[in-house]
Amino acid sequence: MKFSLATRVFAAVLCTAGAVAVAMGVSAHVNLNRDFLGYLNEQAVGRLELAVPSVTAGYREHGSWAFLQRQPERWFRLLRPLPDAGAAAPSPAQTPAELTGASRRFTLLDQNRQRIVGFPSPAATAIERPIVVDGLTVGWLALTPFESVSSGAEKRFADAQLRAGWAVGVAVLLAAAALAFWVSQRLLRPVREIAEATHRLTAGAYDARVPERGTADEVGRLAHDFNQLALTLQRNEAMRREFMADVSHELRTPLAVLHGELEALEDGVHRLDAPALRALQGEVATLHKLVDDLYELSLADIGALSYRKTELDLGALLDETAGAFGERLRARGLTLRLDLPAQPLATFGDERRLRQLFGNLFENSCRYTDAGGALHVQVRREGRQALVEVHDSAPGVAPELLPRLFERFFRVEPSRNRASGGAGLGLSICQRIVQAHEGRIEAGASALGGLCLRVELPALA
Ligand SMILES: Nc1ncnc2c1ncn2[C@@H]1O[C@H](COP(=O)(O)OP(=O)(O)OP(=O)(O)O)[C@@H](O)[C@H]1O
Numbered sequence: 001m002k003f004s005l006a007t008r009v010f011a012a013v014l015c016t017a018g019a020v021a022v023a024m025g026v027s028a029h030v031n032l033n034r035d036f037l038g039y040l041n042e043q044a045v046g047r048l049e050l051a052v053p054s055v056t057a058g059y060r061e062h063g064s065w066a067f068l069q070r071q072p073e074r075w076f077r078l079l080r081p082l083p084d085a086g087a088a089a090p091s092p093a094q095t096p097a098e099l100t101g102a103s104r105r106f107t108l109l110d111q112n113r114q115r116i117v118g119f120p121s122p123a124a125t126a127i128e129r130p131i132v133v134d135g136l137t138v139g140w141l142a143l144t145p146f147e148s149v150s151s152g153a154e155k156r157f158a159d160a161q162l163r164a165g166w167a168v169g170v171a172v173l174l175a176a177a178a179l180a181f182w183v184s185q186r187l188l189r190p191v192r193e194i195a196e197a198t199h200r201l202t203a204g205a206y207d208a209r210v211p212e213r214g215t216a217d218e219v220g221r222l223a224h225d226f227n228q229l230a231l232t233l234q235r236n237e238a239m240r241r242e243f244m245a246d247v248s249h250e251l252r253t254p255l256a257v258l259h260g261e262l263e264a265l266e267d268g269v270h271r272l273d274a275p276a277l278r279a280l281q282g283e284v285a286t287l288h289k290l291v292d293d294l295y296e297l298s299l300a301d302i303g304a305l306s307y308r309k310t311e312l313d314l315g316a317l318l319d320e321t322a323g324a325f326g327e328r329l330r331a332r333g334l335t336l337r338l339d340l341p342a343q344p345l346a347t348f349g350d351e352r353r354l355r356q357l358f359g360n361l362f363e364n365s366c367r368y369t370d371a372g373g374a375l376h377v378q379v380r381r382e383g384r385q386a387l388v389e390v391h392d393s394a395p396g397v398a399p400e401l402l403p404r405l406f407e408r409f410f411r412v413e414p415s416r417n418r419a420s421g422g423a424g425l426g427l428s429i430c431q432r433i434v435q436a437h438e439g440r441i442e443a444g445a446s447a448l449g450g451l452c453l454r455v456e457l458p459a460l461a
């Protein structure tokens with residue numbers, strides 16, 4: 001049989017409370033009995049000592065115990081304390097020992113410890129006091145101590161104690177049951193909610209959330225972390241769907257163009273001449289680049305992108321890249337200013353990947369800078385970092401969009417015609433390359449009016 005966590009917590013708390021109540025009841029009962037008996041016996045011993053002088057006087061008066069053997073009824077009268085037993089002594093009839101019938105447990109023994117009169121079977125544990133007349137022990141007064149509470153008032157007292165004990169025990173147990181119920185319900189409700197939400201999450205309901213009650217305990221943190229986890233899963237799922245949609249869309253467009261062109265050629269609408277072939281080649285090249293970029297990103301994601309790092313000079317690398325773009329920049333009417341450090345600025349990196357990184361940045365500046373604008377590239381050292389900044393003139397990117405530039409397929413103008421833009425993968429690839437070099441890349445506004453991309457790589461000493 002399976003019990004819920006709440007039932008088990010309830011049972012555990014209740015059992016513990018029950019065990020404590022029973023243990024306390026038993027120990028209270030045992031202690032009370034012992035202390036109560038101790039008190040009765042103490043009183044009885046006091047009474048015994050009070051009786052010794054009067055019994056001694058009785059012997060002295062008759063010269064033997066024979067008068068008691070003849071008239072046993074005189075025994076209780078004999079036990080009364082002598083009137084001069086002390087003015088401070090309470091009247092025997094009022095002492096607790098008298099009330100509990102202690103004198104009924106007294107036995108008179110002769111000098112050979114044979115019973116003469118009194119309690120019929122004195123116990124081996126009896127408390128004895130000698131009766132001494134003229135220096136001779138003529139007998140013993142023995143008290144058989146109380147061993148259990150068995151009669152009259154003392155029994156009623158003990159029973160009342162026991163009943164009170166039981167009542168308190170039952171009340172404690174009921175209170176514990178109520179508390180256990182409350183604890184098990186109250187404490188475990190959030191846990192139950194999280195369990196149910198996890199079940200829904202597992203089944204693919206990524207919008208499953210649990211209420212956060214703002215408590216800083218473990219359950220509160222668990223609820224908070226659960227919600228974070230669900231949110232992350234929801235976002236990842238949305239990103240995955242978006243990515244798949246973007247990939248298929250990006251692949252479909254050039255394929256559709258290719259298809260259309262080929263059909264037009266087949267139907268004789270277009271002639272298969274050099275410009276038509278160039279257009280076809282262009283579409284194939286676009287497709288090729290897209291597939292290459294996606295492949296590269298997927299490799300970077302699974303950590304399989306290989307890097308062959310060597311020591312290289314960043315200044316020389318940027319100089320070469322700028323040289324390679326010289327013709328394109330001129331064609332767009334862009335002026336380039338290149339600020340290189342006087343000393344070589346060494347970093348440890350993969351030359352091919354870094355060329356790709358800076359090539360992408362130059363490519364973007366060529367594509368997204370209005371004709372007649374300017375491009376300013378700065379390479380310098382700042383502490384232990386090598387910095388490369390690529391500034392260009394208008395247009396820029398709205399500040400709220402800057403962090404999104406590194407997202408896959410993100411384009412500032414999604415509807416831009418494909419002749420003037422790519423798929424929106426370039427900067428995500430740049431980010432992966434920089435991360436693989438333990439560096440950072442950030443986009444910001446440039447003083448020239450356009451975009452500034454700042455790349456930070458660890459510099460070699
Ligand atoms: N120098 C820049 N000036 C203005 N906008 C820019 C600049 N660089 C990038 N952008 C904007 O950021 C977007 C993302 O750039 P990214 O390089 O990632 O993709 P892309 O150039 O569109 O395509 P791809 O590089 O994959 O061919 C661009 O579409 C463009 O809108």
Ligand SMILES: [Mg+2]
Nearest residue numbers: 364422426427
């Ligand atoms: Mg680009």
